[in-house]
Amino acid sequence: MRTCLVVDDSTVVRKIARRILEEMEFQVVEAEDGEKALEACKSAMPEAVLLDWNMPNMDGYEFLGNLRRMPGGDVPKVVFCTTENDIDHISRALAAGANEYIMKPFDKEIISAKFAEVGLIQVTSPETV
């Protein structure tokens, strides 16, 4: 089973993301800031990272830079998931090596669409409500 590291300082967001990702058959590891996330990556590199921007200690942007410089750190697909929804933040994230970008609020459809976009899951016909 593939692993997705969920990095967000909000326990509520982590819980919602976990529910969605587990439905998508990911094993979920949680981290509450960039520092904890780096430690998690050192012990086991995940296939995917769902990454908040604003967090205490180390923010998502700094984490991404550190991750990409780690051995094997180019492997995980990193999808930002943040309320920072302006084009400057998006462009900076992409330049720093983010693969996709979700502007909060998010739902299952958006996560699956973005994960499909970067090849983490197969494209399925989106569910109709």
Added chain:
Amino acid sequence: MTLPDYEYLRKFLKDQSGLDLSADKQYLIESRLLPLARKSGLPGISELVQKMRSGSSLFINQVVEAMTTNETFFFRDKLPFDHFRESIMPEMLRARASRKSIRIWCAAGSTGQEPYSLAMCLKEMGASLSGFRVEILATDLSQEVIEKSKAGIYSQFEVQRGLPIQMLVKYFKQTGELWQLNADIRGMVQHRQLNLLHDFTGLGKFDIIFCRNVLIYFDQETKVNIFNRLAKVIEPDGFLVLGAAETVVGLTDVFKPFPERRGLYRPNAFSAAPGRMSALGAGAMKSAAVAGL
């Protein structure tokens, strides 16, 4: 969200639009209506429901809109756009090498995501199109929907379904919570109001027709009728693209499935010209090779 609020919204949406939400779609409602509530200066969904209960028609319309405009999104189903890039356009560029013009019709253009996805595909093809005039005509039954398409303005939610983030950055301009397609992409798409049940021969002939997820709403007889009339406005070597749940098989033989390409069809008249067929057949094989198949 409280259960009574959720049940109220469920019943309301069912009555107003036929949208049938199951009991576990709270997250969907929250993700669509919270931005709407905030934009209207309301703290949350329960205040929004209060406004609706008091009969505020402004909120009622906006809620229906926010919940039902998920019928289309950018690069919907992905596969048709792979066909477009890898099979349809390479072959059309060869077949129209002397005419230097290609006409595309989105017969259910809706709010613009499909025609603009095609426009972005074309933009990405860059130099291979140089000297070509490519026309995209988007038609829809509803004038209101066409106006939205023309404006090319989409919510944060809409630009996150199917649109790669790189394309958002490249082809859209942000204004507050909304994203507008750049003028050069908007300028690639023409709009016209049209009911598919009425005569459309006045539109002229097309090389490529996208007619996705609209025929499912019609009965068999109407479907056959539309297929027959589509066959009259498509070039003999043209391409027809249908939705994932649609087919001509068992309905009509004016179109036939394109081998190995789900959802892609060509006019049956195409095989009536054997000399041309073999030349184009070879072209198709070559384009399949280019596509890495």
